Amino acid sequence: MVRTDWTLDEINEIYHQPLLDLVYQAATVHRNWHPASEVQVCTLLSVKTGGCPEDCSYCGQAARYHTDIKVKALMSKEEVVSIAQRAKDAGSSRFCMAAAWREVRDNKDFDRILEMVEGVNDLGLEVCCTLGMLTEDQARRLQEAGLYAYNHNLDSSENYYEEIISTRTFNDRLNTIGNVRKAGISVCSGGIIGLGETHEDRIGMLRTLATMPKHPESVPVNALARVKGTPLADLPKIDTWEMVRMIATARILMPASIVRLSAGRAEMNEEEQAWCFMAGANSIFTSESETLLVTPNPGLKQDKEMFDHLGLKPMVRGKQKAVS
Numbered sequence: 438m439v440r441t442d443w444t445l446d447e448i449n450e451i452y453h454q455p456l457l458d459l460v461y462q463a464a465t466v467h468r469n470w471h472p473a474s475e476v477q478v479c480t481l482l483s484v485k486t487g488g489c490p491e492d493c494s495y496c497g498q499a500a501r502y503h504t505d506i507k508v509k510a511l512m513s514k515e516e517v518v519s520i521a522q523r524a525k526d527a528g529s530s531r532f533c534m535a536a537a538w539r540e541v542r543d544n545k546d547f548d549r550i551l552e553m554v555e556g557v558n559d560l561g562l563e564v565c566c567t568l569g570m571l572t573e574d575q576a577r578r579l580q581e582a583g584l585y586a587y588n589h590n591l592d593s594s595e596n597y598y599e600e601i602i603s604t605r606t607f608n609d610r611l612n613t614i615g616n617v618r619k620a621g622i623s624v625c626s627g628g629i630i631g632l633g634e635t636h637e638d639r640i641g642m643l644r645t646l647a648t649m650p651k652h653p654e655s656v657p658v659n660a661l662a663r664v665k666g667t668p669l670a671d672l673p674k675i676d677t678w679e680m681v682r683m684i685a686t687a688r689i690l691m692p693a694s695i696v697r698l699s700a701g702r703a704e705m706n707e708e709e710q711a712w713c714f715m716a717g718a719n720s721i722f723t724s725e726s727e728t729l730l731v732t733p734n735p736g737l738k739q740d741k742e743m744f745d746h747l748g749l750k751p752m753v754r755g756k757q758k759a760v761s
């Protein structure tokens with residue numbers, strides 16, 4: 438049964454149990470709800486890079502930080518659709534387009550995004566976008582163009598959020614997620630660990646996700662990618678066991694959701710990633726450019742080898758039902 442009434446005490450108990458017990462419980466839940474050998478392969482493409490007015494302290498695309506990231510204008514629809522075709526040919530079933538914007542504006546750029554959504558949807562891929570804050574009307578227009586999912590991460594707990602971002606509020610995040618839901622678009626929302634938050638913050642963030650009236654159909658769990666020039670660049674690398682604990686808890690709380698092992702894979706070896714799959718992760722990002730937006734990510738060949746070693750196979754496109 439999918440539950441949306443998890444208490445902090447219950448989540449605490451799950452999260453803090455001995456790691457092997459936690460992984461065993463999560464692996465059992467995973468096998469009850471999903472084919473455990475199938476992993477959704479998503480391609481993430483930055484269609485507009487850098488120059489963002491926001492101040493997310495982990496992000497190399499924020500204009501105010503002095504990073505090596507080059508600003509790139511919005512790509513053409515043709516370029517995006519041809520990259521999406523190659524991603525499909527390489528085994529991706531979901532294609533996510535990201536633009537470094539604070540919010541969507543009703544202008545020519547948004548019209549071009551709508552055309553991209555139509556073009557990628559026509560290829561038979563699940564189309565996802567992450568474009569910043571969205572109004573109800575913009576969400577509706579994206580849905581009409583064929584958008585399947587929208588990514589909008591919580592990033593951290595409500596308590597820790599303002600330590601990380603000051604240019605918009607936690608409630609702004611929830612409002613956008615609400616607008617996406619109202620338009621009938623599938624929700625992709627998770628967070629990042631390694632931002633200097635406490636275990637309580639991680640548990641708090643998981644509680645917000647797991648007590649939404651409907652769980653996000655897709656829950657990305659990211660490890661901070663430390664980008665030189667950002668305020669968080671010097672934080673220590675997150676330990677893999679912390680990722681495993683987070684993924685396993687997410688899997689138990691939101692059994693029907695796809696849990697994505699997202700940023701951080703570039704710093705993990707195959708064995709470490711295998712632990713994450715055992716703990717219930719069943720989605721990854723891959724990219725032909727070996728980058729995840731602006732940070733390193735394993736390449737297609739490396740991922741294929743890992744899948745062969747672990748007996749994993751790409752999930753075929755199957756639109757998930759709403760999870761609760």
Ligand code: SF4
Nearest residue numbers: 489491493496499537
């Ligand atoms: S995370 Fe998104 S909103 Fe925040 S600075 Fe980066 S591109 Fe802008």
